[in-house]
Amino acid sequence: MISERHNNLDLGTWRDRQVLSFNEYKQDAILEQEKVMLDFVSQFPDVHWSWRAEKGLFYDICRKQVTIDKQANSNGVIVFGNGIAVTSTGTLVRRIRNLVQNISVAYVGINRFAISEHNLDFKLPDSIEQSLDLIMKYCNPGFKRLHTFDRVDGDHMIFAHPMDCYGLCR
Amino acid sequence: MQIIKSYSTAGSLSRTQQFRLFHIARPSVSLWRKTRFGSAFPLDDIDIWIIDNISNKNITVVDFAGWYLQDFGFNTTCIESDIIAKQYYHDCLIESDIAEHRPAYINDSDPIILRHPVSLKYKNVNDFVHFLNTWTKSLLVLNFIPKLILHNHLKFKLIDLVKQKTNLHIQEVLPTLWKVSING
Numbered sequence: 001m002i003s004e005r006h007n008n009l010d011l012g013t014w015r016d017r018q019v020l021s022f023n024e025y026k027q028d029a030i031l032e033q034e035k036v037m038l039d040f041v042s043q044f045p046d047v048h049w050s051w052r053a054e055k056g057l058f059y060d061i062c063r064k065q066v067t068i069d070k071q072a073n074s075n076g077v078i079v080f081g082n083g084i085a086v087t088s089t090g091t092l093v094r095r096i097r098n099l100v101q102n103i104s105v106a107y108v109g110i111n112r113f114a115i116s117e118h119n120l121d122f123k124l125p126d127s128i129e130q131s132l133d134l135i136m137k138y139c140n141p142g143f144k145r146l147h148t149f150d151r152v153d154g155d156h157m158i159f160a161h162p163m164d165c166y167g168l169c170r
Numbered sequence: 171m172q173i174i175k176s177y178s179t180a181g182s183l184s185r186t187q188q189f190r191l192f193h194i195a196r197p198s199v200s201l202w203r204k205t206r207f208g209s210a211f212p213l214d215d216i217d218i219w220i221i222d223n224i225s226n227k228n229i230t231v232v233d234f235a236g237w238y239l240q241d242f243g244f245n246t247t248c249i250e251s252d253i254i255a256k257q258y259y260h261d262c263l264i265e266s267d268i269a270e271h272r273p274a275y276i277n278d279s280d281p282i283i284l285r286h287p288v289s290l291k292y293k294n295v296n297d298f299v300h301f302l303n304t305w306t307k308s309l310l311v312l313n314f315i316p317k318l319i320l321h322n323h324l325k326f327k328l329i330d331l332v333k334q335k336t337n338l339h340i341q342e343v344l345p346t347l348w349k350v351s352i353n354g
Contacts, residue, residue: 019174021187029172089324113317118324128322 013056015081020057033165034058036147037107040167041066041078044105050074052083052099080109080165088117089135096139106168108136108143132164142170192254195288196235199258211238216313216347220283224311230276233268234285235259247276251289269293269301278307285313294320295328299335302350306338310350 019029030038041049041062048069051059062068062078077099086092092115100106110132118124120138124131129148136143149163183191193199205211213221221242230247231239237248237259248255248262255262265273268289276282282305284290290301298319302310317323321331329342341349 017190018187021184021190022174023182023184026172029174032173032175035171035173115324116317124322124325126322126325128320128324131322131324 013054015054015058016056028061030058030061033109033147033149033163036165037078037080037109038062038065040107040146040165041076041105044076044169047076047105048074049076049078052077052079053081054083075103076105076107077103078107080107081111084108084110085114087115088119089115090119093120093135093139096136100140100168104170106143106166107146108166108168110136110164110166112164129164136166140168140170142168144168188252189254192252195252195286196233196255198238199235202235202238203258205238205241211241213242216285217242219343219347220311224281224283224309226279226281226309228277228280230280230282232282232284233287233289234283236283236285237262239283247280249273249276269297270304272305272307276307281309281311282306283311283313287312287314290314291318292320295331295335298328299332302332302338302340303336306350306352308351312348312350313346314348315346 015031019025019031022029038061041047042065045066048067050071051062051068053059059068068078079096079099084092084095086095092110096108099108112128112132118131120135122134122138125134129145133145136145143166146165146167201211217239220239224244227243228245228247229239230249231237232249233251235248235250235255235258237246240246248259249265249268250256250262251264251266251268253264256264263273263275265271268287290298293301316328319328321328329340329348333340337353339351339353343349
């Protein structure tokens with residue numbers, strides 16, 4: 001069982017169950033991918049972010065570093081995990097365009113394994129990374145890949161936070 | 171701030187978590203344990219396909235707690251990558267490097283069955299082909315999700331990429347079920 005010292009937090013997320021399962025867990029532990037996200041959003045201290053992802057321990061860590069606000073008051077968006085659970089490239093583009101249309105900065109993390117179908121009217125490059133880069137540019141030309149994670153560790157962290165992370169700043 | 175770069179190397183996992191991960195990867199274990207109390211094992215479509223289509227009853231089952239197939243007329247050699255399996259089925263054989271190494275004690279003529287093998291998840295195509303070439307001596311039945319082998323699944327079918335790299339005979343029975351055998 002998870003230690004009682006964590007019983008005041010929402011431990012329902014896959015990510016939290018994995019992180020808390022380490023014997024040497026520390027309260028502020030974050031994944032390498034999450035560090036990339038924090039580094040990006042921390043560059044914009046004046047932005048009010050709307051949070052479109054699971055609300056677990058990582059959400060609490062982020063709230064201490066950036067301002068997370070209601071969607072109506074926000075000028076930035078953080079979206080990953082179940083906030084962008086789409087199965088086709090067409091749906092991905094539609095949803096991301098919708099999310100970023102009225103904001104100035106965005107962080108988008110995509111779980112490539114959740115997307116099964118390419119149904120947009122253009123050909124993709126041979127590599128999955130280049131394909132996702134092209135799709136994100138199609139959402140908005142300002143999207144830039146923040147990092148490439150070429151190593152996936154078991155089937156654990158992929159569901160906690162994705163391999164393909166993008167930032168938008170305009 | 172503690173940064174976790176790798177799940178498997180960031181620190182030791184709690185015993186509870188090791189068991190949890192074992193069960194997540196092998197849902198058949200809890201189903202099989204319920205049979206102690208009189209429940210019938212709920213065969214899924216792949217189990218039924220195996221029972222209907224594998225005529226050789228001496229099979230090697232790899233990394234899915236496949237000993238439950240003994241209750242359906244098979245003699246199993248059971249190989250597992252996680253030593254926790256011994257807690258449930260003492261006769262299973264533990265092999266830590268299934269993706270790379272085919273144990274010599276496996277009979278070359280026996281069919282080999284793998285279902286959602288943890289050892290193959292997120293391998294690249296070359297490593298996956300190496301696995302197929304190493305393990306296929308007679309018939310290999312592989313139940314897996316092809317997009318979890320790292321390739322551009324939005325553009326290519328894994329089977330087409332694999333066929334370019336091996337002479338093995340590969341039949342896609344279902345999108346998640348391949349029959350692999352030696353050509354000729």
